[in-house]
Structure formats: structure tokens, C-alpha cells
Amino acid sequence: MNQIIIFDFDGTLADTLDAVVRITNRLSGEFGYLPTNPETLSQIQNLSSWQIIQQSGISLFKLPFLLKRVISELNQDLQLIHLFPTIPEIIQQLQKKNYTLYIITSNSKINVITILSRYNLVNSFKNVYSGISLFGKHKIINQLLNQENIEPQQVIYIGDETRDINAAKQAKIKSIAVSWGYNSAEILLQHHPDALIAHPSELIAVIEQIKNPIG
Incomplete structure (x- = not known):
């Protein structure tokens, strides 16, 4: 088989973690959630994916649009990703x-x-x-x-x-x-x-x- x-x-x-954190921090004001710092990042890594979304306070309606923006902006940072x-x-x-x-x-x-x-x-x-x-x-x-x-x-x-x-x-x-x-x-x-x-x-x-x- x-x-x-x-x-x-x-x-x-x-x-890609550092790049995603930079991008999501940059977009935090536009999408209505708090940016991440090193202390909160270590806390977030101990949460499930669903818990992270709940804790962020982002609207579920906005989430697909945020994901599209993050992926689009990752394209600009590809030289930094290994x-x-x-x-x-x-x-x-x-x-x-x-x-x-x-x-x-x-x-x-x-x-x-x-x-x-x-x-x-x-x-x-x-x-x-x-x-x-x-x-x-x-x-x-x-x-x-x-x-x-x-x-x-x-x-x-x-x-x-x-x-x-x-x-x-x-x-x-x-x-x-x-x-x-x-x-x-x-x-x-x-x-x-x-x-x-x-x-x-x-x-x-x-x-x-x-x-x-x-x-």
C-alpha cells in the first residue's frame, strides 16, 4: 500500500510565525483586536485555535477577510520566510x-x-x-x-x-x-x-x- x-x-x-505576528499586529486596528507582544504570544501558543479567536475578540464575520489580508501581505514578506x-x-x-x-x-x-x-x-x-x-x-x-x-x-x-x-x-x-x-x-x-x-x-x-x- x-x-x-x-x-x-x-x-x-x-x-512563518514572526511574519504573521507582524502582519496581524499591523492589521489589528483595522479589524478590531489587540496586537500581540512577546508575553501575550507565549500565552496564545498555549491556547487552542478556537480559544485564540474567542480571546482576541475579533468578529467571526471579519475573520475570513482578515485571513485573506494576512495571506496577501505574506506574499510581500516571502523573502523573510524560510x-x-x-x-x-x-x-x-x-x-x-x-x-x-x-x-x-x-x-x-x-x-x-x-x-x-x-x-x-x-x-x-x-x-x-x-x-x-x-x-x-x-x-x-x-x-x-x-x-x-x-x-x-x-x-x-x-x-x-x-x-x-x-x-x-x-x-x-x-x-x-x-x-x-x-x-x-x-x-x-x-x-x-x-x-x-x-x-x-x-x-x-x-x-x-x-x-x-x-x-
């Missing part, structure tokens, strides 16, 4: 092990491809699925599975936020949470991923363990 790895992009493969250290090498190793790789992201496809191209990794991924939705990632996962004729048991999904774990559960696929992105290890564990890792160097071993469980 062909093994499928689906990656989230922002906070999982690419270090993949996390060792991620390019890990992607290449997964390819050599004959995993089929995809990306699902709330970012734009052009932003993702622009960053991947810097590392000559565009062709490492069979496809990039993009959708501007905070809580609809399971729908994008299901769209990918349907369009690519993939069974859920073939798939491991890797993300850095509680909503990634929840989306994987809704799509009935395995999940690996990573703690180097937007959410802390503590809040990720509360949402019960199939595995939690703290460094990219752990990724391949944990994928192999999930694929071939002992006992």
Missing part, C-alpha cells in the same frame, strides 16, 4: 523512502510554491491543496483523499496546531503534532495526536513507528 504524508505548511514546514532547519533534508529522505507527499495549507498555493522553489522542493510534493478556512481543513483533507483516490489508512497528517489534530480526527487519519510551530506541546497533547515531536530530526522515525506499530 502506497504511504501518504500530508504536511501542513505554516509552522510545520515553514517558519523552511525550518533540516526540513529540506527530511523531505528528500522521505522521497527516497517512496512516500508520496502533499501539502494542505490555509496559505496561498503561490506563496507555498515560491518558498519551496528556493529549496528545489516543488517537485517533491505531488500536489499542494490550499483553502482559506480556519476550521475546514478536514474538508480539504477529504477533498484530497477523494481526488487522489487515497484510503484514510494510508495517510499520516503532520501539523503544528490543535486544529490540525482535530481535522485529522474528523478525516479519520493518523496525525503527528509538531511543537516548533504555532501551538505549544502542552495544548497539542490535550488534543491527543497519535504522536508529538519536538524536533524535525524525530519525524522519520515516528512516521515509521506509526506505519509499522510493534505488537
Whole structure:
């Protein structure tokens, strides 16, 4: 059975947190929420995605428009955004092990491809699925599975936020949470991923363990 790895992009493969904080702080007055400072950022990372929205006080009506603006302005900051250290090498190793790789992201496809191209990794991924939705990632996962004729048991999904774990559960696929992105290890564990890792160097071993469980 062909093994499928689906990656989230922002906070999982690419270090976009600083850029997103700068952009959302710049837009805070326009959209009606408080800007973030280093102290509040560490607090926010211990909240689930839904708790962050509730605490910010932003109108749910405005949220899709904010997401579109953030993605649009990220396009202007792409030169400041890089993949996390060792991620390019890990992607290449997964390819050599004959995993089929995809990306699902709330970012734009052009932003993702622009960053991947810097590392000559565009062709490492069979496809990039993009959708501007905070809580609809399971729908994008299901769209990918349907369009690519993939069974859920073939798939491991890797993300850095509680909503990634929840989306994987809704799509009935395995999940690996990573703690180097937007959410802390503590809040990720509360949402019960199939595995939690703290460094990219752990990724391949944990994928192999999930694929071939002992006992």
C-alpha cells in the first residue's frame, strides 16, 4: 500500500510565525483586536485555535477577510520566510523512502510554491491543496483523499496546531503534532495526536513507528 504524508505548511514546514505576528499586529486596528507582544504570544501558543479567536475578540464575520489580508501581505514578506532547519533534508529522505507527499495549507498555493522553489522542493510534493478556512481543513483533507483516490489508512497528517489534530480526527487519519510551530506541546497533547515531536530530526522515525506499530 502506497504511504501518504500530508504536511501542513505554516509552522510545520515553514517558519512563518514572526511574519504573521507582524502582519496581524499591523492589521489589528483595522479589524478590531489587540496586537500581540512577546508575553501575550507565549500565552496564545498555549491556547487552542478556537480559544485564540474567542480571546482576541475579533468578529467571526471579519475573520475570513482578515485571513485573506494576512495571506496577501505574506506574499510581500516571502523573502523573510524560510523552511525550518533540516526540513529540506527530511523531505528528500522521505522521497527516497517512496512516500508520496502533499501539502494542505490555509496559505496561498503561490506563496507555498515560491518558498519551496528556493529549496528545489516543488517537485517533491505531488500536489499542494490550499483553502482559506480556519476550521475546514478536514474538508480539504477529504477533498484530497477523494481526488487522489487515497484510503484514510494510508495517510499520516503532520501539523503544528490543535486544529490540525482535530481535522485529522474528523478525516479519520493518523496525525503527528509538531511543537516548533504555532501551538505549544502542552495544548497539542490535550488534543491527543497519535504522536508529538519536538524536533524535525524525530519525524522519520515516528512516521515509521506509526506505519509499522510493534505488537
